[in-house]
Amino acid sequence: MDIKSLIARFPALADAAAQRETVWENPAVRPFDEAKSRLPLTEADVDDAEARLARFAPFLEKHFPETAPRRGVIESPLTDIPHMRDYLNERRGARLDGRLLLKRDSDLPISGSVKARGGIYEVLKHSEELALENGLLHGDYTVFDTQKSRDFFHQYAIHVGSTGNLGLSIGIMGAAIGYRATVHMSADAKQWKKDLLREKGVTVVEYASDYSKAVQEGRALAQRDPRSYFVDDENSADLFLGYAVAARRLKAQLAEMRIAVDAEHPLFVYLPCGVGGAPGGIAFGLKQEFGDDVFCIFVEPVQACCMLLGMATGLHSGICVQDFGLTGLTAADGLAVGRPSGFVGRAVAELVSGVVTVGDAVLFDDLRALADGEGIFIEPSACAAFQGAVKLHDMKQLLASQNLTEERLRNAAHVAWATGGSMVPAREREAYLAAH
Numbered sequence: 001m002d003i004k005s006l007i008a009r010f011p012a013l014a015d016a017a018a019q020r021e022t023v024w025e026n027p028a029v030r031p032f033d034e035a036k037s038r039l040p041l042t043e044a045d046v047d048d049a050e051a052r053l054a055r056f057a058p059f060l061e062k063h064f065p066e067t068a069p070r071r072g073v074i075e076s077p078l079t080d081i082p083h084m085r086d087y088l089n090e091r092r093g094a095r096l097d098g099r100l101l102l103k104r105d106s107d108l109p110i111s112g113s114v115k116a117r118g119g120i121y122e123v124l125k126h127s128e129e130l131a132l133e134n135g136l137l138h139g140d141y142t143v144f145d146t147q148k149s150r151d152f153f154h155q156y157a158i159h160v161g162s163t164g165n166l167g168l169s170i171g172i173m174g175a176a177i178g179y180r181a182t183v184h185m186s187a188d189a190k191q192w193k194k195d196l197l198r199e200k201g202v203t204v205v206e207y208a209s210d211y212s213k214a215v216q217e218g219r220a221l222a223q224r225d226p227r228s229y230f231v232d233d234e235n236s237a238d239l240f241l242g243y244a245v246a247a248r249r250l251k252a253q254l255a256e257m258r259i260a261v262d263a264e265h266p267l268f269v270y271l272p273c274g275v276g277g278a279p280g281g282i283a284f285g286l287k288q289e290f291g292d293d294v295f296c297i298f299v300e301p302v303q304a305c306c307m308l309l310g311m312a313t314g315l316h317s318g319i320c321v322q323d324f325g326l327t328g329l330t331a332a333d334g335l336a337v338g339r340p341s342g343f344v345g346r347a348v349a350e351l352v353s354g355v356v357t358v359g360d361a362v363l364f365d366d367l368r369a370l371a372d373g374e375g376i377f378i379e380p381s382a383c384a385a386f387q388g389a390v391k392l393h394d395m396k397q398l399l400a401s402q403n404l405t406e407e408r409l410r411n412a413a414h415v416a417w418a419t420g421g422s423m424v425p426a427r428e429r430e431a432y433l434a435a436h
């Protein structure tokens with residue numbers, strides 16, 4: 001299908017095709033009670049993931065001392081960012097009432113990004129299965145921290161295709177368990193991420209092409225070896241469930257901060273989106289917890305708005321940004337994905353309120369504003385979240401159909417999901433902070 005006929009069929013995509021920032025409201029969004037029965041996964045699946053992470057906590061606490069303060073639970077702080085809210089209202093055209101909070105997955109232990117949820121979860125799940133099948137595990141999960149265990153896992157390989165952060169999570173955890181880990185990196189991946197992985201003994205294969213190609217190659221290689229496991233970011237229910245657990249943790253943090261979420265107190269969550277797994281899994285989890293009181297908005301780069309194209313056309317992984325004349329190139333390396341996950345697009349088709357896009361220059365403005373106003377550094381990809389907060393008032397159908405009156409909006413809480421940043425080396429940080 002050519003671009004012209006796609007736009008004729010989907011006029012809402014005209015701005016996206018013209019490489020302009022856009023706001024897309026999802027006409028398929030349904031009340032959660034209705035949507036729930038059509039979802040491929042359930043609350044019990046999230047229970048299972050949460051319980052598995054709890055079983056692994058003693059191992060994580062022992063092997064990764066930075067997880068000790070939370071007893072081996074990989075979790076991040078939730079922080080009020082009032083100065084950033086003022087900046088967005090005064091300088092970026094936002095109209096936010098209520099509190100703006102930052103969910104700081106940028107500070108997640110072990111790998112410093114949201115991928116420390118899904119990616120690490122999938123490695124742990126696979127390891128538990130192998131250990132049980134082979135009689136290695138008898139209840140005490142600190143066994144994974146022994147040389148005997150690492151020798152056992154060294155017979156096995158693990159592969160993943162990545163723009164960077166997923167590779168860090170899979171590579172670091174894979175190497176810690178003992179796997180021979182290989183990360184297939186797309187051209188967008190930053191040099192320091194490759195260097196860090198190689199230091200940890202991970203094999204890094206570099207591709208001149210984009211993320212989809214890196215995934216394809218990794219998948220093909222892994223298939224040839226029966227002792228090899230491929231973490232499939234485009235189709236993985238395990239990654240999705242690892243991300244979904246975040247919602248329960250957020251719920252507890254909101255309660256601790258005495259921030260109500262109910263019919264009178266809506267919650268808006270702004271999620272940077274690449275292939276879709278992280279924002280999709282988190283949105284799925286949030287809907288389980290808060291139903292129709294939470295509104296999830298995805299944000300993508302103008303040049304890499306693959307989930308927008310997939311959802312708006314209903315073609316999901318059957319369409320890519322190049323079909324629309326977009327480059328897929330962006331400074332938001334974690335979001336530099338040309339083709340969305342079909343699994344995720346279908347799973348969240350009735351859950352997500354909309355998708356907003358953002359130009360690269362704005363990401364750096366917001367990055368500096370957050371650093372100046374709040375003293376918090378996050379990476380460019382993570383800054384995409386703020387564009388969702390800026391554009392909320394342009395989502396007229398959402399506000400009208402959900403009866404989000406000015407009064408209800410005054411009671412709202414807004415969460416910008418900061419998806420990465422703490423691992424970025426000082427040299428790179430300075431370059432980001434200086435960029436104009």
Ligand SMILES: *Cc1c(COP(=O)(O)O)cnc(C)c1O
Binds near residue numbers: 421
């Ligand atoms: C991977 C990533 C995302 C998006 O996650 P997807 O599962 O690819 O949609 C957002 N921000 C950062 C920093 C990431 O690394």
